Amino acid sequence: MAHRDVVAIIPARLQSNRLPRKPLRKLAGRTLIEHVWRRVTRCEYLHGVFVATDSEEIAEVVTGFGGVAVMTSARHPSGTDRVSEALEEIGAWGAINVQGDEPFVSPKALDQLTLALLESNGRCVYTLAAAGDDPKRLRSPNVVKVALAADNRALYFSRAPVPYSGSTPAKFYEHIGVYAYSRKLLADYVGWRPSGLERIERLEQLRYLEHGIDIRVIKTRHSGFGIDTPADLRKAAAKLTRGRRNGKK
Secondary structure (H helix, E strand, O other), X not given: OOOOOEEEEEEEOOOOOOOOOHHHOEEOOEEHHHHHHHHHOOOOOOOOEEEEEOOHHHHHHHHHOXXXXXXXXXXXXXXXXXXXXXXXXXXXXXXXXXXXOOOOOOHHHHHHHHHHHHOOOOOOXXXXXXXXXXXXXXXXOOOOEEEEOXXXXXXXXXXXXXXXXXXXXXXXXXXXXXXXXXXXXXXXXXXOOOOHHHHHHOOOOHHHHHOOOOXXXXXXXXXXXXXXXXXXXXXXXXXXXXXXXXXXX
């Protein structure tokens, strides 16, 4: 590939504590992984879309709907490690790491990430965040919050309410777990041991901050919708059905 080619890599595995065989669950007649792949292929600036997996079954499904699967080790502790191995094999300069359980991921937001990475020196990470004001989501440990500097650098990510505002509702930013980085920086990352704050918060992006790497946040209105439970699947199916009735693909 050319020096500045950027690809999208979707990590996918069958094991899931809350929703077994999640990538192959059906939504409106298609598997979840196909929905994600179809959304990402709408992007304008990517030089390819790949699914990184350790499952032959997932690979066969991906090939069946016209995608490209990259087989990776079954020993990876995280999707990020899986993406790194796949990226080394693909040989692109950089990648967008797109979660395989986001069937409504925004192609426009991914294009913003891609362009930001292409215009960079490859020494920082790019990610997304959406403004929120729901007190329940601010307090939920399942919603990751990010505190931003004036120039939109990430100061910190947390499952706790950030910023803390007591009983007064506060505007905050929900982190959207999509990342853009150069192959070199990602290779450095997987070579570092999990950091202290990373282990406490269970947020792997804190490893970058603890090693002095900037994470640049692009604000978007597209908050995404991850699938983690059977209830999420039902909600997503209903949303897809409404979209089709309204003429949206």
